[in-house]
Amino acid sequence: MEPLVQEHSMTIGLAGNPNCGKTTMFNALTGSHQHVGNWPGVTVVTKMGHAHVGTVEVDIVDLPGTYSLTAYSEEEKAARNFLIGTRPAAVIDVLNADALERNLYLAVQILELGVPLVLALNMMDEVRRHGKDIDTALLTELTGCPAIETVARSGKGKQELLEAALDLAKTRDGRWEPLVISYGPDLDPVLDEMEAIIAKAGLLAGQVPPRWVGIKHLEGDESIIRRCSEAAPEASARLAALAAKVAAHLAKTLRASPDAIIADYRYGYITGIARQVVRYPAVDVERIRMSDRMDQVLTHQLAGPLAMALIIYLVYILTFKAGALPMEAVQGAFAWLGKTAEAAMPDGLLRSLVVSGVIAGVGGVLGFVPLIMIMFFLISALEDSGYVARMAYMLDRVFRIFGLHGTSVLPFIVAGGIAGGCAVPGVMATRALRSPKEKLATLLVTPFMTCGAKVPVFLMLAAAFFPGSEAGVMSLVTLTAWVSALLVAKLLRSTVVRGESTPFVMELPPYRMPTLSGLCIHTWERSWDYMRKAGTTILAISVLLWAAMTFPGLPADRAQFFDSGMASAQEQIDTAKAQGQEAPELADALQRLGAQRSEEALKASAAGRAGVALESISSLAGFNWRVNIALVGGLAAKEVIVSTLGTAYSLGEIDTKDAEPLSRLLAADATFSKAAALALIIFVILYAPCSVTIVTMARESSWKWAAFAMTFNTALAFVAAVAVFQTARLFI
């Protein structure tokens, strides 16, 4: 075998429990030299970075945080596949030294594989503050692994850590030396027998130690068992029989399963080490820690929910207030760019494509960036401080009823749980959820919330049909959004995202002050991810929708009619001007003609024809063809609904923020009733998310689920709108 440790480069894995400071350590080791990589077969993102030790370039792979290597979660699978598939030259296990026993549980499992392991005793500052002491030299002696004391937040010990890993990699030179733990009188003989069978059949030979394969059979590890039965069915059947026999025996004598016994002995082994290595303070054990004292207030029966409401409100206010200015600046810059391009280019299709398709589309995406950055900064701060875990803890009882998880509250709020949010950062905030089913259900219903772009639609309709009670309408809309989100989540969790809820069992890490550099790195990598990926796809979608609303355009004779009409009006204005006269009625006529031309052009476009064609169905919900086109436009961005409706009602270009003329027109339109307004409100709450959200949903889950959200939400919205319209018609 060729030596794994080459002269100038090698790969080191960074493993550890969640909340152990692993990511902070990764940031400390690699600085800004990181990039995100996807490992085959798993959806979990693994980050890579570089560091230099002398002349050696070290590739550091940040494995997902796990408590174990049993391969039951995506994270555990990713970590294990990396260890077995990549065979790193060494692995650094970052341990929260303040909870050494539990953290060693993962270390022992890595050692059972035989991977060269260095222990980073992280958070040694906390250990000392709690009056504890750890005998590092003894830990090294008992485990056979170099143990280095570190404080990742300040970067203390990181150089020694890298050097220790490098030294170990050189000494071991790719050799795996598995740790052998006794699993007691019942399992040990079986394991010996299994080991012989595995070695003889050469199962996973050269990849993992035979005894480890045996342990996995006893633990009932499906992926390893499957690989063995594919490679050697006969040997595999014998292993299965052995495992079944000892399982039956254990069930009878100890009323326990083999994996429980294995965990017992592993912890027994660890407890033995910890008892010798960790010294607890003699008197101070009962001292209430700072963090526990904070919890007495922050998770208190009354004060807890109040504090949470306040914190959520602050996140929301800060994101949208502080984000408003840069967001307007970015949008203003794109508006200016659009105007400049419009002035610089000759009238025609190319100009329309560049201005309405490309610049408006890209601007639409980048306009969200300030919001996303601020939101991620605040959410990273809440996550790193340990507060998100408390939110999940306090709200879990409520959200569980609907098949969700306590943490689901965060995406809901950001997406517009308080009217005015944005579904894009909301969907991205579902990353804080660790349980896959709950995450998916949350992600699918998050877009129901009242995002800032939907607000003008509701306000405009309220002003038209319920003048004076806009505030009441908005409150009802927000309430409806929440109720719909929770009920649909329940529906999804009992049908397409069915399944047992993931065990909640969750660590409540002590409160910690987040580090600024960590927050900046998290914020940047998440925002950049959004800009790069969403930008490219959105551009395509935006151009596509532009085309749908432009082609095939007006028939030649109608275009001729408008053009000549507008030309003659312009001529008359010019003549009047030349004679020193103002001609306001002529200017009005010109503008009216232009607006009518836009209306007819829109009606003649693919989207317009679709709108007209859909009228026969959409009239069930009270929507005319104008509303239909506006809703199609809303697929690009919800902001477009009001402006497209304006074009369709021949208003020419209207200001989204001041839609009063449109309100008046709608209220006067005999084909658009009050019942239809109610139906439109419910439809806009529920129907397909905007294109940016769809792309983000696809990135956070898969295109399959994004497509599901588009079709399912629209179908649901239509059914609800028809029901509302038909019912309301009877009463209004």
Next chain:
Amino acid sequence: MRGPLTTLETPSEEIPVNSCITLRQAQVNQKLRICSVGAEGDLGRRIRDMGLMPGVEVTVVGKAPLRDPVALRLRDFTLALRNSEADYIVVEPLEG
């Protein structure tokens, strides 16, 4: 080959059955020792991965505003788990 340096006690017959309660029934600030963990499969694995093993001493340090989930203090860290999960964990109240 290294043997286990200690062996954890499995729930023994000496613990009188009537002193054992499920974790759900435990009071806040009550000190407890885990007698047995009845959960199997994924849940059992998660519970064990977090170090909730027979013989381990825990204290219920709080309950969420709606009395569920509960927060448990182990010697070195704090865990939260749902009442439905706590049902699988049988504990024995300790004096004091």
